[in-house]
Amino acid sequence: MSSNKYFKHEGPWSDANDPLMCSDTGDWRTKRPIVDKDKCIFCGFCAIYCPIQVMEMIEESYFSPDLGFCKGCGICAKECPKNAISMMPEGDFKK
């Protein structure tokens, strides 16, 4: 089970000592999104349309997915207005 490092503070009715459930949804992925940093114009469409909301701002210059949880649906690549994201088969990256 993956550790959940995303929460900055505790909710009014949650217990911070009791971690939330979190699946390794990165394992489901068959295609991996690869971001071309030079093509990225920082519009943020990939980040708002990502159903899992895993696109992270990197140094306020481009977006990059958290591959631990990205399910590889490809919405980011489809919605990118500059085609800066390409979906590569996951098999190419296996060790």
Place this chain on the structure above:
Amino acid sequence: MTQKKKDNLTKVMDYLKHEDPFSKGVAFCPGCGLELLIRFIPQVLGNDIVITGTPSCSAPVLLGQNNQTWHKLSYFGTLMTGAAANATGLARYYRKAGIENTVVCFNGDGTAADIGFGNLSGAAERNEPFIYICYDNEGYMNTGIQKSGTTPFGATTTTTPLGSASKGKNLRRMNLALKMAMHKIPYAATATLSDLDDLAKKLLKAKEAKKRGFAFLHVFAPCTTGWGFAPENTIEVCRRAVKTNYFPLWEAVNGKIRMTKTVKKPKPVTTYTELIKKFAHLSEEDLQILQDDVDYEYCMLGGLSVLEGECQLPVSSED
């Protein structure tokens, strides 16, 4: 360079003021429209919302499993027949106890349009102060893709299969949002996931309208598994649904209907159906029936929005 890049950032980001209360890896299908919606709502409305819902695709995540949860919101799971009635109880309790928060009744179209419509209508009639959000994936997706009241004409589901005796659903879909607007509630609107700024505005308006009474949001959320389209097309399906007037975006404040997005040159409905496998078998005549139905609903909506502006009751004299 960095500042110039920052200017490109979409305005929708400004609406996402709150933390995403969900754990990152949750059990929704890849490309699920519902997942985007349920993560979007608390980021716009704030994390002090109480969600109540029913057995549906959202329930396995919202309700949690065993003794653990996927999120840190408050959730109250209830039966499909009494979703709005339970939300009524919660909203009344919070009002009586003087607690400021927002009760969101989050249901699928099966609960809203079919099984729980009675008490949804009742809650709207009593003008209860909560937000009812119906995510419309046009069927009972969690139990295995059965037909519901909002399943459109011609769509194949497991209860309206494609075969010698049946060619998909042979009935038209109901217009749930319009029905709710006819209750003359403070706020009723339709929204979809391709226009997230529109959805965020409507969520905030619903939160504002909740102080005056019932607010209803009908959100079009496509289902990749049930409809049969590639997961990356989720947003494209929403966009084409709006562009073909298959799912027009409008809002009704106190029953006054106003289009929030008008499409100047609506495309034929085939540009929408060609993406989706559940419409793949439709012949030209069937597509014409679907097109006529879409046109009928849009004309009716357009007529109502004009009527609200122009039609006036005859004024009686003082004496």
